[in-house]
Amino acid sequence: MFKIVEKTVLNPSVIKIKLDAPLIAKKALPGQFIIFRIDEYGERVPLTIADYDREGGTITLIFQIVGRSTQRLATLEEGDAILDLVGPLGVATEIPEDAKSVCVIGGGVGCAIAYPQAKYLYNKGLQVDVIAGFRNKEIVILEDEFNKCSHNFYICTDDGSYGKKGFVTNALQEQIDAGKKYDVVIAIGPIPMMKFVSKVTKPYNIPTIVSLNPIMIDGTGMCGGCRVTVGGKIKYACVDGPDFDGHQVDFDELMRRGGTYREQEHECRMENYKNS
């Protein structure tokens, strides 16, 4: 059993929990993920590790309530425990050794994963710009945290209710147009966001790393559920990723496959609704 030692509601649908998991905390690196299962009846769900504390023996997860499992996870409180937690899985983010300036882009709850990247690179002494995008002011998360681990921090909202109006791609383009030179762009968020960030950086040949979160069961290279086409070849997000070259990923295919169980998820939610 893995105990929840801290819980914070970041916005109405995004929750942060700290779990007691000393062995995972000891090894985790930015970009890696875990798979959790709440109880005997739960699904195995992959989530990227948002933070870790090697001394304290905890890892932090930040998740959005999207389906039955995250809904159930959200009902747990400090002191409660989940049955299974396995990790750290996947390959840690690798950025070119000579990179000096990086732009970390987070979209929505993807900021939860962009944050440890920014923190890690900032602490390593790189020049870090962060662009964080949200639908509106109500769902802005991690503003203070990003401020502390970036040299320039740009917030934008789709509706202009906070920060600059527009998408992260507009903000990125503005920086590039203003003459900013980035050695690497790391983009983490909804699939369309990662797709369009990669489109923006392509003409400038800026290496662009995206972090994928496809359907997955075991996380160790057995089920093949997480296969994605990268540069025309089948890759497995669990053992080859979850980070890939954004200029090579077939995002449209990824988006389609992500919807495989959407109808069943929907049925689940309807049932919950009826029972509530």
Place this chain on the structure above:
Amino acid sequence: MAKANMALTKVPMPERDPKERATCFEEVAIGYTSEMAQEEATRCLGCKAMPCVNGCPVGVKIPNFISKIASGEFEEAYDIIKTTNSLPAVCGRVCPQESQCEGKCVRGKKGEPVAIGRLERFAADYVRANGGKKTAKAEFNGHKVAVVGGGPAGLTCAGDLARLGYQVTIFEAFQAAGGVLMYGIPEFRLPKQIVQEEISQLKEMGVEIQPNMVIGKILSVDELIEDGYEAVFVGSGAGLPRFMGIPGEALVGVCSANEYLTRINLMKGYLSEYDTPVIRSKAVAVVGGGNVAMDAARSALRMGAEHVYIVYRRSEAEMPARLEEVHHAKQEGVEFLTLNNPVEIIGDENGRVCGMKCIRMELGEPDESGRRRPVAVEGSEYVLDVDTVIMSIGTSPNPLIRSTTKGLEANKHGCLVVDEDTMKTTKDAVYAGGDAVTGAATVILAMGAGKKAAKSIDEYIKSKG
């Protein structure tokens, strides 16, 4: 000994009706009664040369246990099996006996061989139904061994070492030990309760099982050795599923047999109280002709598909699946499209599978495997009306251990290189066996490898003094 029963055929195995069983996950083969078992046991001639034992990868003393069944001493029969086999209820159900023990049985020369598998199962089931048997814990010999992977190879290796007094820890990546016995082979062939009961006997013997531990990630093999494990056995199993590389494999509705079966078996997707989503299909094509393909096809029927096809590029004679599995699949209504090869999976405007284009094949000259090579019949393409495609064309070994352990060599297929007599890898104190070494094979071969490795590990640790 009583006069031998010279009946040419085995006492038939009672089975659930095909129509009934195709709609539920209850076990298909019901098992012998005591009377049936005793009657079948008297067909054994008790040959002095014991050819059957030579056919068994774990060396079960077959004529000895069968004679105990014949005389009604069922617990004694079980004890004899358990001295060499940690998982008799599992082996009695899933071993390919026809190509092993039963394949060597003298009675098979004229008529059917003795039903060794069914008798092994009977002895194990009898003891379990009668309250089970406490397994004694051997005295600790002061040495620790780590086993990576809780599948058939690892469980067998752990059981044999525990019997010798070693403190064994199994590190399992999933939430429950069992490997393919839990995630792959369906409930209707191998009830999970039985697997867990045989595993709990290993625990009684002192074997510790740590679930959710992916070695190579949370701990490396070297760290295990630093932690005081004097030897490590790697039984990490088969890994990445193969796909064909044809257009359309990324459509929604295409998955590997591993994924499909894991959702249903390990994650119990067939039970409504579990949250696991499983693809709901009207018509399913399972590509491949092995046991895993049969399991996937029969599971798809039980999940409610109206049509389930096995699509296999060779003819039925070349199918690697056990005859019994093919027979059961047909009885239940799986349709066999042999000498058919998929060339493209077709999707609708939403990117979902709506058909699979196949081409008919004919058999040509034998290829390097000795089987006649299938050759496409030009212009014979047609579209099979399906909404789900399950790929069951094999796997390649799991890359996690070899990519994170220095000194561990693998061949070009990614299989760990071992000395076949000792199962020792190219790294000191590290042994390996099962699918991680052979690529996808059978449960019992993996068990045989685990057994061999246990013996070598014991010799290695004792030789260190």
